[in-house]
Amino acid sequence: MQRVPRLFPSLLGSLKKSPEVERGSFSSALYRKHREYNACIGAAALYATLLALHALRQYGILPASLRW
Numbered sequence: 001m002q003r004v005p006r007l008f009p010s011l012l013g014s015l016k017k018s019p020e021v022e023r024g025s026f027s028s029a030l031y032r033k034h035r036e037y038n039a040c041i042g043a044a045a046l047y048a049t050l051l052a053l054h055a056l057r058q059y060g061i062l063p064a065s066l067r068w
Contacts, residue, residue: 031037056062 053062
């Protein structure tokens with residue numbers, strides 16, 4: 001059974017080494033395998049949307065129903 005800290009995470013991390021990658025190093029193969037790029041794409045889309053809404057609100061282009 002694996003021990004999990006109740007409140008604070010361990011600063012040492014897991015002592016088990018992954019067979020796919022050295023501990024602590026970045027692996028672009030794992031990045032693609034786990035499709036983590038989707039999180040980056042989603043974050044970029046969210047930031048672009050917020051920036052566009054801010055610009056539209058600042059110049060008064062938004063319809064009254066979309067203003068907050």
